[in-house]
Amino acid sequence: MTFALRSSCLWALAILSAGPALGDVQFNVSFNDPDGSHAAYQSSIRSAVQAAGAQWARYLKTPAGVTPSIEVQINFGNQPTANGTSVTSGYVATRGGYDVFEQGMAAEVRTGIDPNGTSPDVTIEIGDAYLRNEMWFDPDPSTRLAPVPVTRTDAVSVFIHELGHALGFNGWRAYDTGELPLAAGTAGAYCSTYDERIEVDPGPEFFFTGAVAEARYGGPLPLTSGNIDHLANGAPGLGADLVPDLMNGVVYYRGYRYFISNIDLAVMQDIGVPLTRTEIFPPEILSLKQESNGLTTVQWTGANYRLRLERTPSLTSPWVVVGTQEQGTQLSFTTPEGDTQFYRLVAE
Numbered sequence: 001m002t003f004a005l006r007s008s009c010l011w012a013l014a015i016l017s018a019g020p021a022l023g024d025v026q027f028n029v030s031f032n033d034p035d036g037s038h039a040a041y042q043s044s045i046r047s048a049v050q051a052a053g054a055q056w057a058r059y060l061k062t063p064a065g066v067t068p069s070i071e072v073q074i075n076f077g078n079q080p081t082a083n084g085t086s087v088t089s090g091y092v093a094t095r096g097g098y099d100v101f102e103q104g105m106a107a108e109v110r111t112g113i114d115p116n117g118t119s120p121d122v123t124i125e126i127g128d129a130y131l132r133n134e135m136w137f138d139p140d141p142s143t144r145l146a147p148v149p150v151t152r153t154d155a156v157s158v159f160i161h162e163l164g165h166a167l168g169f170n171g172w173r174a175y176d177t178g179e180l181p182l183a184a185g186t187a188g189a190y191c192s193t194y195d196e197r198i199e200v201d202p203g204p205e206f207f208f209t210g211a212v213a214e215a216r217y218g219g220p221l222p223l224t225s226g227n228i229d230h231l232a233n234g235a236p237g238l239g240a241d242l243v244p245d246l247m248n249g250v251v252y253y254r255g256y257r258y259f260i261s262n263i264d265l266a267v268m269q270d271i272g273v274p275l276t277r278t279e280i281f282p283p284e285i286l287s288l289k290q291e292s293n294g295l296t297t298v299q300w301t302g303a304n305y306r307l308r309l310e311r312t313p314s315l316t317s318p319w320v321v322v323g324t325q326e327q328g329t330q331l332s333f334t335t336p337e338g339d340t341q342f343y344r345l346v347a348e
Contacts, residue, residue, distance in 0.1 A: 024062050025109060026069045027053030030120065038076055038128075044137035045074055045155070049124070051141035052159035055260055056167060061274040066112035070105055072163075073120035076128055081252075084124040084162025085170060088116045089192070092272065097184030098191045102272060105166045106193075110274045122166040124159065144308075145321050150255035157246070157258035164247050164264060168271050169229050171195035176226060178206050193271035198228065205238060210270025216262055224249030231263070256318040259346075297332040298345060309333055312342050319344065 029046040033039065049072055062068055090107025092100045104115050105122055114121065126135075136152030138144055148154045171192035173180055178200035182189040199207045199220060206228045207220035214220055222239025224230040230249025232242035243250050246258040247267075269275055309331065310319040325331040331345070 024067045025053065025057040025060050026067055027057075027072055028069055029072050029074060032073055032075045038131070041131060041137075042074075045126075048137055048141050048155040049074070049159045049163075051138075051144070051156050052163055054142065055156075055160050056163055059260070059265060059268075059275050059277060060109050061276045062109055063112040068108045068112055068114075070108065070122060071118075071120045072122045072124060075123055075125040076131070077125045079125065079127040079130075081130050081134075082124060082126045082158055082162055084122060084159075084165045086122055086166045087120055090115050092193060096196065097186075098180070098189045098196065100191055100193055100196055102193045103166055103168055103170055105163075106168055106271075106273045109167075110272075122163065124162050124166075143324060144257060145324065147320050148255045148257060148318070150318075153252055153254050154257050157252065157256070160258060160260065161246055161252075164260075165229060168194055168268050168273050169247055171198070171229065173198060173228060175228055176204075178204055178228060194229070194267075197270055198223065208267060208270075210267060212269045213263060213266040216266045221263065221267070253318065257321070294334045295332060296334075297330060299330045307331055308346050310344050310346060315342055 027050050029049045031038070031042055031045075033042070053070065053072075086104035086106075088104040089101035090104060090111070092102050094100065102110070107113075107115050108121060134153050135155045135158065136149055137155045138148075139146055141156045144156060171194045172190065173195050178198060180189070180191050180195060194208075197208055197210045199209045201207065206223040206225065208223055208231075209220045221231055222233055222237070222242065224239075225233055225237065227249040230247055231245050232239040232248040232250050234240060234243065234250050242248055242263070245261050245263055247261075247264050252258070265275060265277075307325045308321050309323040309325075311322050312319045323331070323333050
């Protein structure tokens with residue numbers, strides 16, 4: 001639903017996504033940093049990882065009365081960027097000649113039982129140069145309001161992405177061929193809940209074929225060639241329209257924040273991750289009123305949405321958060337005079 005009007009600013013106000021309140025999953029962060037060489041970064045990393053976990057927790061359904069505690073261990077290495085994974089997995093079923101496993105983080109969320117006891121559930125390894133020269137740590141990662149420098153990559157976005165791998169976007173298929181370690185029906189053959197929904201076409205080209213994701217996207221989701229635990233390929237490859245997605249494997253833009261998308265949730269639903277909501281439904285806007293002195297008020301139905309207002313000088317530039325509304329059904333904000341700006345409201 002989009003409302004547009006013209007004054008000193010150009011408005012494109014849209015409800016883009018919606019989600020539930022914060023969920024009942026906790027994230028504890030520890031560090032494998034024996035010489036203390038990264039001590040100056042630990043507090044910022046911990047806050048950013050916990051903020052990233054809270055983004056996923058909004059959607060995760062836990063057993064009644066249970067608050068899973070996901071133990072995240074941060075390692076440091078020499079890789080170009082960062083990577084994340086569940087340390088273990090949980091058996092789900094035997095299907096199609098394979099023993100099928102879910103990621104350990106998903107197993108703990110679904111059952112409330114930690115599959116590996118007091119050991120770390122998730123590891124995230126950060127490249128040393130990437131940490132020091134590329135990552136930007138939001139001074140208030142829970143609200144995500146400060147502008148992201150155009151020369152840096154948002155750390156919370158990176159950690160939401162890596163937790164997405166620990167939760168579901170992961171498996172054992174070879175990146176180049178898509179083949180599993182053992183053929184179906186072979187003794188001990190195994191795959192992940194993500195693996196079993198990957199289709200390999202001649203080329204090879206790789207697709208995620210979960211029913212919910214296909215319905216939402218309009219067909220099989222193109223996976224990144226050579227990096228199939230991700231979505232999208234750069235143009236003119238298949239799935240170039242998915243490059244802006246959180247779980248894309250092509251590029252992470254500097255100066256930009258990433259958020260969990262409908263497509264990401266569809267994949268999680270298809271692979272059996274328990275969700276409080278299986279689709280992000282927007283609230284309905286009742287009115288949009290421009291008043292004097294640049295003040296604009298928008299009113300909507302439903303009090304359980306967290307809205308954020310974002311602005312961009314052009315539709316090809318990154319969106320910048322300029323305000324949020326935690327409760328209620330009305331938000332008022334003042335617009336700058338002069339330059340043309342585009343605005344949008346995003347419901348979580």
